[in-house]
Every structure is written in C-alpha cells, then in structure tokens.
Amino acid sequence: MLTRKQMDLLEFIHKRMARDGxxxxxxxxxxxxxxxxxxxxxxxxxxxxxxxYIRRLPHRAxxxxxxxxxEAMENSGGGFVPRVIEGDKTPPPPAAIxxxxxxxxxxxxxxxxxxxxxxxxxxxxxxxxxxxxMLSGAxxxxxxxxxxxxxxxxxxxxxxxxxxxxxxxxxxxxxxxxLVEDQEATLKRxxxxxxxxxxxxxxxxxxxxxxxxxxxxxxxxxxGLIRTY
Numbered sequence: 001m002l003t004r005k006q007m008d009l010l011e012f013i014h015k016r017m018a019r020d021g022x023x024x025x026x027x028x029x030x031x032x033x034x035x036x037x038x039x040x041x042x043x044x045x046x047x048x049x050x051x052x053y054i055r056r057l058p059h060r061a062x063x064x065x066x067x068x069x070x071e072a073m074e075n076s077g078g079g080f081v082p083r084v085i086e087g088d089k090t091p092p093p094p095a096a097i098x099x100x101x102x103x104x105x106x107x108x109x110x111x112x113x114x115x116x117x118x119x120x121x122x123x124x125x126x127x128x129x130x131x132x133x134m135l136s137g138a139x140x141x142x143x144x145x146x147x148x149x150x151x152x153x154x155x156x157x158x159x160x161x162x163x164x165x166x167x168x169x170x171x172x173x174x175x176x177x178x179l180v181e182d183q184e185a186t187l188k189r190x191x192x193x194x195x196x197x198x199x200x201x202x203x204x205x206x207x208x209x210x211x212x213x214x215x216x217x218x219x220x221x222x223x224g225l226i227r228t229y
Contacts, residue, residue: 002051002070008033009044010053014066023064039105106163112144112177112187128161128226140166142220144177144187151175151187154202156225162187163224168217175222181215190218 002010012032016024026038035041045064048054055065105127128143146160154175156162170176170190178199179185188199188209197216200208 002048002053005033006044006047006051007070009041010048010066010069013054013064014069017066037105106141106143108143108145108161111147112162112185113148113150141223142166143226146187150201150203150206152203154189156187156202157227159228161226161228162222163226164220165223166220168219170218170221176218177220177222179217179219180211182217185219187222 009029009032012029013023016022016028024032026041029041030036030038033041033044045054045056049056053066053068053070055067108126108128141163143161143163146156146158146162149158156175164177172191174190175187176190177185178188178190178197180199186199188201191198191200192213195213196210197213198208198210199216
C-alpha cells in the first residue's frame with residue numbers, strides 16, 4: 001500500500017507524462033507535493049521503485065518507466081499502458097559520468113584544512129545532497145568544506161566539499177581526516193611506518209609532517225568530492 005505522498009507523486013508524474021510526454025523536473029515535483037527539499041522526492045521515487053510502480057532507467061538523464069498504477073488510479077483513468085517518460089534525450093558526452101537519481105542528505109561538519117591544520121571539527125553547519133553511489137561501504141558518512149590548497153595535486157581544491165566515511169583505521173596512501181593531538185583536524189594522505197605516522201600533502205609547497213602514532217587519530221576516509229562551478 002502506498003502512502004498519501006507516494007500516491008500523490010505517482011499521480012503527478014503520470015498526469016504530466018500523459019499531458020506533455022516528458023516528466024516534471026525535481027523542482028516541479030517538490031513544489032507540487034509541498035516539500036522543502038528535493039531529497040524528499042528522491043526518497044519517494046526510491047519507495048515507488050521498491051514497490052514495483054516505477055523503474056529508473058540507467059545512464060539516461062531523468063528517465064523513468066511507469067510499470068503499473070494503483071487500482072484506484074487505473075479505474076479513474078481507463079486502461080494503463082507503461083510508457084517511458086524522459087527529459088533530455090541527448091546522450092551524455094563521452095567524458096560524462098551518468099549520475100543516478102538517488103541522493104542522500106549529509107551533514108556538513110564545518111571546514112577542514114588542506115594546508116596548515118585548523119581547529120577540530122565538531123559541529124554541523126548545514127547539509128548537502130550527495131549521489132548515493134558516493135556512500136561506499138557501511139557506516140556513517142559526513143561532509144566537510146575544504147580550506148587551503150595542500151591537496152591540489154590530488155584534485156582537491158579550496159572550497160570543494162569532500163565526502164568522508166567515518167572510520168578509525170586507514171591504509172597507507174588513503175586520504176584521511178586526521179585529528180592531531182586532539183586539537184587540529186587536517187585532510188592529508190596517510191602513511192604509517194612502525195610507530196610513526198606521516199601526513200603527506202599533495203602540493204610540493206607543503207612539507208610532510210611526521211607524528212608519533214599516539215598523536216594522530218584517524219576520523220574518516222575520503223570517498224567522494226563535490227565541486228561547485
């Protein structure tokens with residue numbers, strides 16, 4: 001059985017497809033259902049897919065297939081023939097990476113230094129929507145805004161938002177959030193050599209910093225990056 005919101009969204013998509021031949025945008029869906037954010041639409045679409053009412057088509061922007069309708073909607077609108085509703089039919093350019101519709105809201109815990117370490121991160125400043133495929137592995141995820149340029153050779157620029165999977169362990173070569181002496185948080189490449197831990201920059205202008213293993217706590221590992229142009 002569908003919830004009222006799930007029923008409303010399915011009916012709205014079906015009517016727009018019948019009228020225009022193309023789906024409504026996420027903003028139009030959000031406004032039609034009087035939701036505050038598009039993440040709510042992502043959750044409703046996922047629920048409809050799990051219940052077998054719609055199917056998302058991979059590698060095609062904003063494309064859905066309506067597989068069935070609830071009996072009440074079929075009775076009110078006559079027979080139902082599944083159709084694909086699409087937005088832009090232009091295929092993505094060769095270098096483009098298709099992004100699925102599913103997204104999750106992550107807390108942005110503040111700013112993290114990619115340069116000289118700054119004070120430890122301890123509060124949520126806002127949230128950000130990230131593609132579901134970035135959330136690799138089990139466990140809690142969070143996001144941080146990058147400050148500084150020490151990781152530019154790893155493709156991480158000042159102002160980027162990094163997606164972090166919370167963990168207390170890391171392998172050599174991982175890019176991690178490291179808490180230094182319980183006071184400073186920094187984003188660096190992790191190297192362990194016996195009882196010593198090196199935090200390496202990805203910019204020759206910054207020196208590698210070496211600490212005793214009891215001075216460094218790993219707080220998470222980099223799993224994704226979001227950049228706004």
